[in-house]
Amino acid sequence: MRLAAVLVLALATACGGAPRTPEQTVERYFAMLARDPMRTLDLLTPEFQRSHGLPPWRREDRAEYRARGASPPPPPSPEVAAEDGLVGWLAGQITPEVIERAERMRFRVEESRVGEASATVTVAVEPHQAAAFRQRFDLVRGGPAEPWRIERIAQEGGGGGAWNDLARYVAYPNEVLARRLRENPRGR
Amino acid sequence: MSEAVASEAPARPGPGPRLWSRAALAVAVLAALSRLWNAQAYWPLRGYDGPAHAANVFALYEGRLPTPGSWLGFHPPLYHALGAGLWRLLPDAVPVHAGLRLLSAALGFGAVAIAWRVLRDFVDEEDAAVVAAFLLGVPVFALATSMVGNEAACMLFVTAVLARLTRIPVAAEPRAALGHALRTAGLAGLAALSKTTGFVAAGLAAATYALRLRARVPTALAAAALVGALPLGMAGPFFAPTLLAAGGSPAALVTGAASSTALESLMAAQPPSERFLRDYFSFPAAALHAPVFKAEGLIHSVPGLLYASVWSDAHAHFLIPVTEGVLRVESAIAWAGLIPTGLGLLGLGLLLRRRDPRLIGPLLFAAVMGVALLRYTWILPSYSAVKASYLLPALLPVALCVACGLARLPGGWRQAGRAALLGLGVAGTAVTTWGWHLWTQ
Numbered sequence: 001m002r003l004a005a006v007l008v009l010a011l012a013t014a015c016g017g018a019p020r021t022p023e024q025t026v027e028r029y030f031a032m033l034a035r036d037p038m039r040t041l042d043l044l045t046p047e048f049q050r051s052h053g054l055p056p057w058r059r060e061d062r063a064e065y066r067a068r069g070a071s072p073p074p075p076p077s078p079e080v081a082a083e084d085g086l087v088g089w090l091a092g093q094i095t096p097e098v099i100e101r102a103e104r105m106r107f108r109v110e111e112s113r114v115g116e117a118s119a120t121v122t123v124a125v126e127p128h129q130a131a132a133f134r135q136r137f138d139l140v141r142g143g144p145a146e147p148w149r150i151e152r153i154a155q156e157g158g159g160g161g162a163w164n165d166l167a168r169y170v171a172y173p174n175e176v177l178a179r180r181l182r183e184n185p186r187g188r
Numbered sequence: 189m190s191e192a193v194a195s196e197a198p199a200r201p202g203p204g205p206r207l208w209s210r211a212a213l214a215v216a217v218l219a220a221l222s223r224l225w226n227a228q229a230y231w232p233l234r235g236y237d238g239p240a241h242a243a244n245v246f247a248l249y250e251g252r253l254p255t256p257g258s259w260l261g262f263h264p265p266l267y268h269a270l271g272a273g274l275w276r277l278l279p280d281a282v283p284v285h286a287g288l289r290l291l292s293a294a295l296g297f298g299a300v301a302i303a304w305r306v307l308r309d310f311v312d313e314e315d316a317a318v319v320a321a322f323l324l325g326v327p328v329f330a331l332a333t334s335m336v337g338n339e340a341a342c343m344l345f346v347t348a349v350l351a352r353l354t355r356i357p358v359a360a361e362p363r364a365a366l367g368h369a370l371r372t373a374g375l376a377g378l379a380a381l382s383k384t385t386g387f388v389a390a391g392l393a394a395a396t397y398a399l400r401l402r403a404r405v406p407t408a409l410a411a412a413a414l415v416g417a418l419p420l421g422m423a424g425p426f427f428a429p430t431l432l433a434a435g436g437s438p439a440a441l442v443t444g445a446a447s448s449t450a451l452e453s454l455m456a457a458q459p460p461s462e463r464f465l466r467d468y469f470s471f472p473a474a475a476l477h478a479p480v481f482k483a484e485g486l487i488h489s490v491p492g493l494l495y496a497s498v499w500s501d502a503h504a505h506f507l508i509p510v511t512e513g514v515l516r517v518e519s520a521i522a523w524a525g526l527i528p529t530g531l532g533l534l535g536l537g538l539l540l541r542r543r544d545p546r547l548i549g550p551l552l553f554a555a556v557m558g559v560a561l562l563r564y565t566w567i568l569p570s571y572s573a574v575k576a577s578y579l580l581p582a583l584l585p586v587a588l589c590v591a592c593g594l595a596r597l598p599g600g601w602r603q604a605g606r607a608a609l610l611g612l613g614v615a616g617t618a619v620t621t622w623g624w625h626l627w628t629q
Contacts, residue, residue, distance in 0.1 A: 038284035
């Protein structure tokens with residue numbers, strides 16, 4: 001019994017299907033976004049987690065925090081910032097609007113440039129009931145045997161207004177768009 | 189002194205043999221189906237600190253401990269390690285958060301199974317089955333076993349420890365008594381590796397062995413030392429660095445303020461921000477007619493919010509948005525919750541009067557947990573600190589109180605009590621099954 005358990009664990013570990021190319025990494029990012037958010041985590045670098053700006057606490061908690069006029073905590077170490085960013089990244093995907101729209105979002109890879117240790121993949125995103133836009137992924141890897149991971153995301157186009165902001169947020173949850181959506185809550 | 193409660197319980201009433209056990213089994217199956225549904229249907233990672241627990245699981249999935257100073261970096265790693273192992277086994281078709289929720293459910297059901305086994309030592313089989321099935325539907329239990337988090341793991345191992353404390357072999361040879369203590373110590377270690385609450389169980393277990401085996405002082409001391417030291421040895425290496433970083437303050441460790449300044453600031457910013465003694469002696473009517481934390485007076489009432497968080501989604505993590513319809517249903521459950529609360533108080537009175545030495549450990553643990561929670565709400569004057577889920581490790585003593593209260597009811601009342609508990613188990617399961625509140629908007 002114990003031997004069987006060990007064999008199953010070893011087999012599962014060995015078969016863990018990590019994406020092999022930058023395009024596969026991007027495809028997996030869109031497949032897991034909001035539906036299985038934990039599986040996006042090993043597609044992203046700590047630098048990415050420090051850059052999207054989503055804080056780990058909930059929006060209503062932040063409002064209470066601001067209302068109280070409490071002084072902000074001191075800046076965390078880079079490691080803690082990445083870990084807190086990871087929590088914020090997960091928390092930022094689990095609103096019903098994001099979940100629903102992520103399921104209806106379509107995308108196709110337009111261009112891909114792959115180097116030894118870095119790559120760029122540009123995709124055309126077609127959201128549900130919002131303007132299409134482009135999303136560029138910068139990926140890195142530590143070595144030829146290492147998996148590709150997303151370090152940076154940038155968006156182009158998509159038009160203005162809350163619905164388009166929401167569509168872009170669904171494809172790349174980040175604090176800049178989150179703030180804009182909070183200030184103009186029609187799209188939320 | 190050691191008389192069983194069952195010996196004073198009235199003869200078993202009921203319409204047919206094992207009818208109540210079969211009904212209880214049906215309620216338990218319903219609860220299991222509800223958790224299966226919730227695991228995949230409830231919005232990913234919603235729940236008490238869901239994303240932060242997920243981050244800890246991810247750290248262990250990557251083969252490292254959570255970063256000290258991160259949001260929940262102070263939590264011990266057992267649940268998250270089990271979750272990381274499960275993640276490696278799950279196919280892509282099963283979302284990781286669904287697997288983690290099923291893990292919580294399995295651990296929670298395991299705790300109730302242990303409680304059920306212990307209840308059969310104290311009340312008849314039918315009452316034990318009814319109370320166990322009822323527990324599966326109590327909203328605080330149902331929600332904790334529908335979420336990603338380490339509450340259920342701690343509940344399972346603490347319940348296992350407390351169950352063993354009811355069966356300490358007082359008359360056995362020293363070798364057998366120490367063997368019993370060693371197995372209890374291992375379980376207490378697992379509890380401490382699940383949550384800091386496990387240390388409370390370990391301390392109480394050590395004291396209980398010392399007390400129960402006091403007729404043979406060397407055995408008593410050896411058993412107590414074993415039960416106290418092994419959990420420290422198992423979980424100490426994880427806690428020691430965090431404790432040192434907190435300047436040796438266990439309170440800071442428990443609140444999380446020890447490590448995460450962001451968490452500390454956030455908790456300090458949540459209302460009411462200040463506690464007064466009167467907060468511990470008020471019970472607003474809102475606890476029954478609008479059992480959510482934003483209702484009039486609840487933020488300032490520790491007993492009121494605590495009661496509300498047993499019988500409803502008082503912190504609004506599940507039944508959201510909180511509409512009038514949701515509030516009406518939650519209020520109905522909160523009112524109905526007065527029945528088992530009354531039975532529990534009756535049972536507690538009976539158990540205290542009987543002074544059954546087998547129950548010293550579980551009852552003492554429940555008392556210490558209650559006091560610790562009150563202290564916690566004083567140190568951390570935030571509504572998030574007043575959560576009944578923190579008391580889930582006291583599942584066994586609560587189950588014993590309710591079961592003994594039920595067993596004491598006279599014939600017809602006892603049947604009505606069984607029906608009420610099973611009915612509440614079904615209602616609680618229905619209310620905590622994801623989605624109904626969205627369809628009614």
